Amino acid sequence: MEISNEDLFIQFPDQSKIWLYQSDRALNGEEMSQLENQLSSFVDGWAAHGNKLWAGAKVLNPYFAVVAVNDSLVPPSGCSVDASVHKMKDLGGKMGINFFDRMQVTIQEGEELKQIHFSELSNRSEVLIFDPLINSLGELRKAWPRSIKKSSFAHMAG
Secondary structure (H helix, E strand, C coil): CCCCHHHCCCCCCCCCEEEEEECCCCCCHHHHHHHHHHHHHHHHCCEECCEECCEEEEEEECCEEEEEECCCCCCCCHHHHHHHHHHHHHHHHHHCCCCCCCCEEEEEECCEEEEEEHHHHHHCCCCEECCCCCCEHHHHHHCCCEEHHHCCCHHHCC
């Protein structure tokens, strides 16, 4: 059932805005399904100033969920973005997951995904990182995960 990043939200343009939410631990299959269902329900009713947003949500792997919006049709407002953050905090509280711990990063060593403290990146210059700071669907489709040297954490690579 795994989907390629290139095939995510195929009806959305590359410049669509995304928000990545990283969990503080690997989610199991049931949690991934529950999270995706809850996020999909949320974005189905997501609006900015009464205008429905053209949005989607997906759990990408055991550590990341993404919310995407085609902001060329209806741009999200500050209040709508706040609503999505509030939803993630609410879901995290109910599921026992912290989606807002910025001290951990998710890397891929070989085929293994794991989290490390961001201070350990200098010792891992050859691994791939799931850069949580990308913000366009095009980047997610074409360059995620990416080399640490090409990421927001490049200054930390050894």
